[in-house]
Amino acid sequence: MDINKLLKAFKDTGHELVRVKGHSKDNIITPDGKTEFVKPSLDVIAPIEYTKEFNTSFTKKSKYNVTMYNVKKNNFKQAFSSKNYFNIKVQDLNFKGNDNKINNLTLDSSSTVAA
């Protein structure tokens, strides 16, 4: 299938396929939900739930125990603690009255160092 034809089919219907550095074939979202992106995207990532403990200061030295929908805890941890992403800045942590959920976690793409 021609990739340009595919891109157009999505774009014509109001959806966009974006190129993401560092994504591999295994990281793609599918309708059956069996695979998801593992590394955070360069724009906005999905809502996140944390499990036991959570450190809101995402720095190089922070320890994370976080899970993302359909993404294994270890993968998320790996993605955030990876040296390729150590410059990530986390903005707009919004708890909206639910201590178990971060509603909006935005990555500052300008400071992101992709793989």
Added chain:
Amino acid sequence: MEELPIYHGTSIKKADKIISENKMHYNPKPDHWLGNGIYFFENDYDAAKWWSKIHFHDNWIVLKYNLKIGEKELIDLDTLHGSKKFKEFCKKVNVEMGKDEFKIKISEKENRYINASKNPKICRQRIVTSAYLSAFYNLNHYKACVKSFCISAFNDLSILHFESRERQMFIIDSSMINCKNLKKIRNNV
């Protein structure tokens, strides 16, 4: 060319507006299960009545339409042929996307919508499914799609493995519906 009876549940006020303006409106939502368009029930007056009574109570009404549609314009996702075709499309997309490192972009608006939903995980899943389906329709020039869904409210006999289902007719191309030919039905039997 096939002719299929289809039913749309709505309110009396909205039905009158549709017929007088000769136009069917819909509220676009990113997580509509078959995409953004107009939803009918195929050959199932009772399903349309059940749906409209839930949403419009005493003001419910059903609009009937005889849809004329060509074989190649309709995708039936209940058939093995239809579901295989869609799955093949998804696989091809994933192969191409994987090869070139693409993903579906969830916009900030969609992200806010996900966050506000009761079940963000399902909501997000539906947005992705809807995006795949919309591109699939677009690529194949489909004008309508049918798929059945389980009605959990009527599945009190699940012990017998008998499932109540409703078959939804999703109209992608609204020009398929000539609103002047919609017939109002409010049968209490």
